[in-house]
Amino acid sequence: MxxxxxxxxxxxxxxxxxxxxxxxxxxxxxQAEAIVIEKLGKYSRVLxxxxxxxxxxxxxQGEYIGHMYRKLRENVIIVxxxxxxx
Numbered sequence: 001m002x003x004x005x006x007x008x009x010x011x012x013x014x015x016x017x018x019x020x021x022x023x024x025x026x027x028x029x030x031q032a033e034a035i036v037i038e039k040l041g042k043y044s045r046v047l048x049x050x051x052x053x054x055x056x057x058x059x060x061q062g063e064y065i066g067h068m069y070r071k072l073r074e075n076v077i078i079v080x081x082x083x084x085x086x
Contacts, residue, residue: 024056036062 028051029035035047039059046065 021056025053027052027054027061032066034065036065038062 027035027047029047029049031049033049037044037047037054037059038061039055043062044059
């Protein structure tokens, strides 16, 4: 005779899976940061600061763009060639 797990154990596993699903579907992006979202390995969109919902197992975090990257990108130094005189 095969022992049955019972409805209680199945219910607990289902609740744990649901909680895990909810935790993986919410992203909080901090100020001056951005997160690239990939859907099945291809670029999908960029999450800007705020609270966002993604589809777990289909959408994943690709690249994290922090505030240091933005500072480097915004602070461009233009160098002009100098003329040398004899």
